[in-house]
Amino acid sequence: xxxxxxxxxxxxxxxxxxxxxxxxxxxxxxxxxxxxxxxxxxxxxxxxxxxxxxxxxxxxxxxxxxxxxxxxxxxxxxxxxxxxxxxxxxxxxxxxxxxxxxxxxxxxxxxxxxxxxxxxxxxxxxxxxxxxxxxxxxxxxxxxxxxxxxxxxxxxxxxxxxxxxxxxxxxxxxxxxxxxxxxxxxxxxxxxxxxxxxxxxxxxxxxxxxxxxxxxxxxxxxxxxxxxxxxxxxxxxxxxxxxxxxxxxxxxxxxxxxxxxxxxxxxxxxxxxxxxxxxxxxxxxxxxxxxxxxxxxxxxxxxxxxxxxxxxxxxxxxxxxxxxxxxxxxxxxxxxxxxxxxxxxxxxxxxxxxxxxxxxxxxxxxxxxxxx
Numbered sequence: 578x579x580x581x582x583x584x585x586x587x588x589x590x591x592x593x594x595x596x597x598x599x600x601x602x603x604x605x606x607x608x609x610x611x612x613x614x615x616x617x618x619x620x621x622x623x624x625x626x627x628x629x630x631x632x633x634x635x636x637x638x639x640x641x642x643x644x645x646x647x648x649x650x651x652x653x654x655x656x657x658x659x660x661x662x663x664x665x666x667x668x669x670x671x672x673x674x675x676x677x678x679x680x681x682x683x684x685x686x687x688x689x690x691x692x693x694x695x696x697x698x699x700x701x702x703x704x705x706x707x708x709x710x711x712x713x714x715x716x717x718x719x720x721x722x723x724x725x726x727x728x729x730x731x732x733x734x735x736x737x738x739x740x741x742x743x744x745x746x747x748x749x750x751x752x753x754x755x756x757x758x759x760x761x762x763x764x765x766x767x768x769x770x771x772x773x774x775x776x777x778x779x780x781x782x783x784x785x786x787x788x789x790x791x792x793x794x795x796x797x798x799x800x801x802x803x804x805x806x807x808x809x810x811x812x813x814x815x816x817x818x819x820x821x822x823x824x825x826x827x828x829x830x831x832x833x834x835x836x837x838x839x840x841x842x843x844x845x846x847x848x849x850x851x852x853x854x855x856x857x858x859x860x861x862x863x864x865x866x867x868x869x870x871x872x873x874x875x876x877x878x879x880x881x882x883x884x885x886x887x888x889x890x891x892x893x894x895x896x897x898x899x900x901x902x903x904x905x906x907x908x909x910x911x912x913x914x915x916x917x918x919x920x921x922x923x924x925x926x927x928x929x930x931x932x933x934x935x936x937x938x939x940x941x942x943x944x945x946x947x948x949x
Contacts, residue, residue: 623627628835654947658676661825661898661946662838668837668897669851670876673699677879679848680722682759687711687719687729692759699880700841704761706812707902708843709734709742710892711757714750731845733863733891734770735904736814738936739806741929743919746775746799747905748890756803760811768803774928775799775866776917797918798911800925802932815895817902818920819940825949829857830896830905835873840905842869842885843892850882852894852913854905863922867906869894869913885914903941 600750655662669904681700684693692710695701709730716729734742736758744750750770758766777795807814823829830838837853844850855870872878889908894916896903906916919925921940929936 584866591651600885637907655827655949656836659947661822664946665838665896667706668900669841670874672702672897673851673880674875675876675879679850679880681705681843681847681849682710685710685847689714690757690765692757692765693853694710694759694761695762698849700727703841703897703900704813705849705902705904706738706760707815708758708847708905709736709756709762710759710847712750712754713756714754723843728845730847731888731891733843733845733893733907734801735893735907736807736812736928737800737817737904737919737938738814738929738934739809740934740936741932742770742803743893743904743907744799744801744891745909745916746795746797747800747909749773758807758812764811766807766812766882767808768805770801771804772932773799773801774926774932776928787931796836798907798917798919798925800928800932806934810833813902814939815893815902817938818896818903818905819928819943820921822920822943825943826944830854830867831856832870837870838896839872839877840869841895841897842882844882844885845888845892848882849880851877851880852884853877853917855913858920858937864924865918866915867894867918868887868915871913885911887911889914897943898943901941 641767657663678697678699680695681698682692683695684691710733711729712734715727716732718724719729720729730878732744732748734750734756737743752770752773754770755769756770775795776798832855839853842850842852851872852869853872855868857867858865872881880912885908890905893904896904896905904919906919908914921938926937
């Protein structure tokens, strides 16, 4: 996997050292934010401490390097027909049409479980059935007199197998919650979240006094297990990029100057918005972080919306490749958005295995595209 931007050229060791410090600070921010949330059990994200995508991008810069940290030669045909990058750009741009209608549903009634998909939405032709429209955990808060603003789509939940969903650890759905998905024909499919586990690397360490301690290097990803499979002839699950995706994306998903890959970005109100991918970093357990930015394409700018705001955490962002949704993150921080980078990796597959259900992540087939 290619690493994020730790650019060391012309002896600029100070910049590299600064970036290492920044990455450490970001990790501490995320850890502290999750700790505060766990202690206070807050239901609003307004006091979230995780830096925004813009802050991360400003601190780290835009990556354009190979895994060794040296400048990468640019393939002349990376943007051309037959490349995965070209297909990912077309997957969004060929669906956009004005007026910019982003509402996925024309009717949403959580009390009667009535949901009608909006045919005018620019993404209506894509299969968005993997994204949960309701969870009873958020609904319970919504119906509390204190918090009517807390809409039942908060905390999200996106299918990554017929039995598993992904959401954020700092804004987790409670076990026992009912999750609703809506088929293309507006049929409602309900399942119960029976278990969940954070994606972290737990190490057992024995100290000098012989005491056993568990050290956890965590992410903000959490995987949930449903009580039974969803019917895949009605509800789809999102694919992921394969572990060797950089064979097809030689600059990872990183922006190259003004050329960036657009993504389908959801918010808590079930709007299908668009933002550009700025950078992908490496990180603990080969998961890392993906950071977004405002689109530079004038048409895409019409679909940007308001960016990520309080309450959007856990909602997904996708590439669209050959008409398929490929999940790349669930939101951890605001602005254009940022979160842990989701792709086919042992850390996530290990959690799926521990939870049970008999599934692994399913990589999208990139075999028809050029390799580099």
